[in-house]
Amino acid sequence: MPISAIEHWAYCPRQAILIWQEGYFESSTDTVRGDLAHSAVDRGGTLTGRDGARVWRSLPVRSDRLGTHGICDTVYRGTEGLIPVEHKSGKYTPGGPADLQVAAQVLCLREMFTEPVPHGEIFAGASRRRYAVAIDDALAAEVSDIVEQLRDRIADTRLPPPLIADRRCVRCSLRPGCMPETASREHTDLFAPRPVRDHDE
Structure with a gap:
């Protein structure tokens, strides 16, 4: 399973399956803005940061245990070890x-x-800030569970x-093909979503 599909599924299962x-x-202002913001890291390659840390851009990663693969935007090798930055x-x-x-x-x-x-x-x-995300056992288990849900679906x-x-749905670029307005309330009982959270393209 692609790592990016995990984020899509956590945001909206229907969105994830429509894409994957x-x-x-469909492109939108938000997806184009995201593409432009990624243009530097998408070039790939390695460099040395201001603090002397080695930096990889667009580093391919995979996990045989999880059965997932993807691309890290950047990975820093500093005194603490390796740190991926999305x-x-x-x-x-x-x-x-x-x-x-x-x-x-x-995990990869x-x-x-x-x-x-x-x-x-x-x-x-x-x-224009970085936010640290601690990866505890609960978060790792949630990632594994989502990968299994994606695989089953x-x-x-x-x-x-x-x-x-x-x-x-308001700014989702997939709205024209998804047609969320056709939903009926019994659908939510058949396929319950995660709690609503903000999403960045």
Whole structure:
């Protein structure tokens, strides 16, 4: 499973399956803004940071134990060990889907390298700050659980029903194809979502 699908699933299961099973995607102002914000790290390569730390950009990672793979925007090798940094163009919401994305990156790096990977970080473009994300057993278990949910849902081949339209739908670029307005309240009992959280493209 792609690591980015973990974040999509945590935000909205239907969104994740539309992208990763149906191959449906639409660009919007937010997705283009995110692409532009990622342009520097997407070039790849290595460099030395101002503090002398080695930095990898667009580093491929994988975990055979989890059965997932993806790309770390940047990985810093400092005195603490390796620290992946996920870049987001918007604001950071503690406990949001981005935490699960960077947690999966940490778990991949811990499996791939013998060096310590103490935590992950999220760089929020809105505040121009990095936020540390501690990866405890509970968060690691949630990542593993989501990967299994994704695997089961994709194997099932059924598209999750649309949820009752809420604030997640307002700026979602997939809204035209998702059609959340067609949802009925019984759908929420069949496929309960996670609590609503902010999402950065």
